[in-house]
Amino acid sequence: MNALLLPLALSLAAQPDDWKTSEAAHLKNIKQVTFDYVRAGEGYFSPDGTKIIFQAEEKGTGNPFYQIFVMDLKTGKATRISPGTGRTTCGYFRPDGKKVIFASSHGDPDAKKHQAAEIKQREEDKKKGIRRRYSWDFDPHMKIYEANLDGSELKCLTPNAKVYTAEGSYSTDGKKIVYSAGTAGNVQLFTMNADGTNAKRLTDAPNCYNGGPFFSPDGTKVIFRADRKEKDRLQLYVINSDGTGEKALTAEDKWVFWAPFWYKDNKHIIYTAADHSKPLMAPNYDLYWMNIESGKKTRITFAPGQDVLPVFGPNYDKVMWTSSRTAGPAQLFIADFTPPKE
Numbered sequence: 001m002n003a004l005l006l007p008l009a010l011s012l013a014a015q016p017d018d019w020k021t022s023e024a025a026h027l028k029n030i031k032q033v034t035f036d037y038v039r040a041g042e043g044y045f046s047p048d049g050t051k052i053i054f055q056a057e058e059k060g061t062g063n064p065f066y067q068i069f070v071m072d073l074k075t076g077k078a079t080r081i082s083p084g085t086g087r088t089t090c091g092y093f094r095p096d097g098k099k100v101i102f103a104s105s106h107g108d109p110d111a112k113k114h115q116a117a118e119i120k121q122r123e124e125d126k127k128k129g130i131r132r133r134y135s136w137d138f139d140p141h142m143k144i145y146e147a148n149l150d151g152s153e154l155k156c157l158t159p160n161a162k163v164y165t166a167e168g169s170y171s172t173d174g175k176k177i178v179y180s181a182g183t184a185g186n187v188q189l190f191t192m193n194a195d196g197t198n199a200k201r202l203t204d205a206p207n208c209y210n211g212g213p214f215f216s217p218d219g220t221k222v223i224f225r226a227d228r229k230e231k232d233r234l235q236l237y238v239i240n241s242d243g244t245g246e247k248a249l250t251a252e253d254k255w256v257f258w259a260p261f262w263y264k265d266n267k268h269i270i271y272t273a274a275d276h277s278k279p280l281m282a283p284n285y286d287l288y289w290m291n292i293e294s295g296k297k298t299r300i301t302f303a304p305g306q307d308v309l310p311v312f313g314p315n316y317d318k319v320m321w322t323s324s325r326t327a328g329p330a331q332l333f334i335a336d337f338t339p340p341k342e
Contacts, residue, residue: 019302027335039329041322045313046093053091064118068102081151086111090167095174103166108141138164138184157196171215180211216266225258234258259309264316272308298340
């Protein structure tokens, strides 16, 4: 999920002429893995690395919103596992590989009306040559669901929530889920047992958005993003998994940071960032690497287009991310990853 509002592009941000050489320092064998979708993104690997779960807009279904798919990487065959109605986001594999979770608003009785309204709005925008800013709707009908890898045995884990609940991911041992819940302008982090019981609030920063949480591999910390100082101006934070010891990792007011994901050593992260200091130039989002102890940062991607939402494979030797580097709509890419040397 992306809570970020992206401004209209007035001009493209410049990239170095030798961007392929620059990327080769950390990325090898870059391959596009999704093709047959209007757009696709936010993918996560299965625990054995043979599959991915991701969100994508299907062609010709009458639903302009993302649905959740599971793809076998060897064959390229993908299966939609969400119901097909409403919005979905944030699919994630349970660590044993037998179940997945994702968020969906298919329970909204007006879901199809919202789909029709979105299609109509897009048609009007196209006629007028308008490019809308991306925005995320904190839909109170958005709930977290558990399902088998084929979409069967769908079960709501947050049935009693009267607010948006989404952006869920498991702890490494599979016993806990960390997620976001709240209303627009006040979204907090929570943890719950994997079966949906025993929800506990993790953050206490009212009147802002806290989201995109992930447990560290050792389970002791949670990484996340929040717009504590200025609406939509996301920065990165880390907090102990018991809610103590919260620490800001970034503080550059003219930049936006989001989508952090842990590396195996519990002290490095990969994330997305862009400079927003030039109002007449579209921010170009790229992937970065950070040592959360020293604060040292290294840029990973340099391609024209947006590179966002990076995640590691189970052996941490591969990275997958969402990109528009082919000058078309966003799709998923995978590459071999070499971490920066320090």
